[in-house]
Amino acid sequence: MKKVFIQTYGCQMNEYDSQQMLQVLSAKGFEKTTRPEEAQLLLINSCAVREKSEVKALSFLGRIAKLKKTDPSKVIGFGGCVGQTEGPKLLKRHSFLDFAFGTNNYRELPQMIEDFEHRWADTSADDERDTLLPSFRPDSKSQAFITITNGCDKFCSYCIVPFTRGRELSRMPEEIVAEAEILVQRGVSEIMLLGQNVNSYWGKNQSGRYTKLHELLHIFQKESEGGKLSGLKRLRYTTSHPRDFDEDLARDFRDLEILCEYLHLPFQAGSDAVLKRMRRFYRIDSYLRKLEKLREYSPDIALSTDIIVGFPGETREDFQKTLDVLRQVEFDNAYYFKYSARPYTRSEQMEDDVSPEEKTERIQALKELQRSISRKKYREDIGRKVEIMLEGPSRTKSHLWTGRTRGNRLVHLPKEDTFANGDILWAEILDATHCWLDGRRLDLPRAIVA
Ligand code: SF4
Numbered sequence: 196m197k198k199v200f201i202q203t204y205g206c207q208m209n210e211y212d213s214q215q216m217l218q219v220l221s222a223k224g225f226e227k228t229t230r231p232e233e234a235q236l237l238l239i240n241s242c243a244v245r246e247k248s249e250v251k252a253l254s255f256l257g258r259i260a261k262l263k264k265t266d267p268s269k270v271i272g273f274g275g276c277v278g279q280t281e282g283p284k285l286l287k288r289h290s291f292l293d294f295a296f297g298t299n300n301y302r303e304l305p306q307m308i309e310d311f312e313h314r315w316a317d318t319s320a321d322d323e324r325d326t327l328l329p330s331f332r333p334d335s336k337s338q339a340f341i342t343i344t345n346g347c348d349k350f351c352s353y354c355i356v357p358f359t360r361g362r363e364l365s366r367m368p369e370e371i372v373a374e375a376e377i378l379v380q381r382g383v384s385e386i387m388l389l390g391q392n393v394n395s396y397w398g399k400n401q402s403g404r405y406t407k408l409h410e411l412l413h414i415f416q417k418e419s420e421g422g423k424l425s426g427l428k429r430l431r432y433t434t435s436h437p438r439d440f441d442e443d444l445a446r447d448f449r450d451l452e453i454l455c456e457y458l459h460l461p462f463q464a465g466s467d468a469v470l471k472r473m474r475r476f477y478r479i480d481s482y483l484r485k486l487e488k489l490r491e492y493s494p495d496i497a498l499s500t501d502i503i504v505g506f507p508g509e510t511r512e513d514f515q516k517t518l519d520v521l522r523q524v525e526f527d528n529a530y531y532f533k534y535s536a537r538p539y540t541r542s543e544q545m546e547d548d549v550s551p552e553e554k555t556e557r558i559q560a561l562k563e564l565q566r567s568i569s570r571k572k573y574r575e576d577i578g579r580k581v582e583i584m585l586e587g588p589s590r591t592k593s594h595l596w597t598g599r600t601r602g603n604r605l606v607h608l609p610k611e612d613t614f615a616n617g618d619i620l621w622a623e624i625l626d627a628t629h630c631w632l633d634g635r636r637l638d639l640p641r642a643i644v645a
Contacts, residue, residue, distance in 0.1 A: 197225050198236070199226070200227075200236070201216060202238070202240065202252075205240075207433070215302075220236070220305070223304075234269070237262070237269060239274065242275060243279075244354070245537075252277055274301065276356075278298075282297065299345075337382065338383065338386070339385075340387050341371060341387070343390050343411070345363070346363045348363045348392075349436060351474050352472060353503065353540055353541075355540055360391060363391075365398040365399075368406045368411055379423075379426045382616075382617060384427065384584060384617035385428060386430055392434070392436045392439065393434060396408040408432065412432075415427070428453070428619055430454050434459055435461075440458075442488060445485070445488050448493035456497060457497045457499075457603040458496060459500065460498065462501075465513070465518070466479070466512075472545070498527060499528040501532070502529055502530070503532055505553065505557060506549075507546055514557050525572060529561065534549070534554065566629045580637060581600045581601075581624060583598035583606050583619070585615065596609075605632065606632045611636065620637075621636070
């Protein structure tokens with residue numbers, strides 16, 4: 196069988212796209228390998244959101260170019276967000292690169308590689324199976340992603356996504372549920388609905404009626420209660436934009452059992468002046484009011500966020516306001532990034548006037564503050580009984596398994612022979628760091644604790 200290796204950078208949406216690429220290629224007789232040296236086809240699925248991930252993808256391209264020197268029959272394709280905007284330039288610059296493709300072209304991979312197939316001895320062994328799009332079960336895991344929107348219309352001034360992914364498109368609710376149904380039949384217990392701006396989902400159904408994310412969540416709840424999605428135990432979604440997060444969505448965390456009490460809601464900066472230059476179209480007090488409302492409906496909800504540090508014109512006073520928001524909200528986790536200008540964006544025209552040293556200092560301050568908050572919040576779980584879903588053996592400690600709470604906290608617990616991916620069980624939390632919990636299994640039926 197021909198082998199394909201895919202190197203993926205960036206967010207869960209890129210991971211989802213890589214799974215779809217594998218799906219398309221498996222119908223052409225390809226099998227996934229994790230070893231680039233044994234692959235006939237090598238693909239890079241790149242991310243352009245931050246300069247760092249673009250640099251990483253390009254340096255990986257250099258590494259696999261060396262493999263091609265020793266085996267010229269290998270075919271290299273460069274895709275994803277960088278492929279979308281820079282594809283022609285990359286092909287000009289790197290003669291060893293066979294083809295480039297964008298974020299919406301992966302379904303055409305079989306046609307793209309047609310011209311190269313004579314390089315491989317076993318092309319005649321092509322499998323004629325129908326493609327299974329749009330569904331693929333990732334490597335025997337109990338969780339899966341489903342992309343429900345693609346692209347973005349928000350045009351935040353720093354973000355390249357509208358240029359790499361294009362305008363926002365929502366999939367039909369029936370198609371999403373059909374994909375979820377296949378995944379659940381294949382053993383998936385938890386689904387994460389994905390979109391760059393997932394909560395502006397606005398999918399037209401078969402009768403021509405538009406469906407909001409809030410309504411789609413209700414469909415999932417209903418179908419999980421003895422309907423098409425019986426067996427689905429947990430549902431999450433990401434990434435949300437504060438402007439599109441409304442009271443219906445807040446109430447869903449109280450009303451829908453299947454929806455885990457976890458929300459990732461990037462605020463990006465604590466200063467209104469910076470938010471305005473970022474073109475985020477909300478003020479920090481409206482963001483905070485939305486979280487207050489959310490906590491009225493779901494007091495224990497776990498929250499995480501994204502922050503950009505050192506956006507053009509961000510003063511020290513502006514940055515202090517970001518720290519104030521962290522102190523006030525007490526997020527479970529925060530993901531912070533140093534600002535870097537991206538091509539095509541409005542902020543590329545602004546002066547990148549916060550020095551690299553200052554950005555590093557600010558990141559350090561955020562890191563220290565957030566660590567202490569996370570540690571405090573995680574330690575509040577010590578002694579509690581929590582529902583966890585098993586995710587598989589620990590990658591570093593053979594005597595442990597990992598699971599995840601509904602609030603997305605990682606739990607380590609001693610392995611038992613009966614453990615299986617996707618099982619829901621109860622655990623008592625014995626210890627905690629700022630990023631994981633240690634626990635022990637409790638032999639309690641779900642109903643007793645719930
Ligand atoms: S909402 Fe803003 S940051 Fe998020 S993908 Fe759209 S343009 Fe980018």
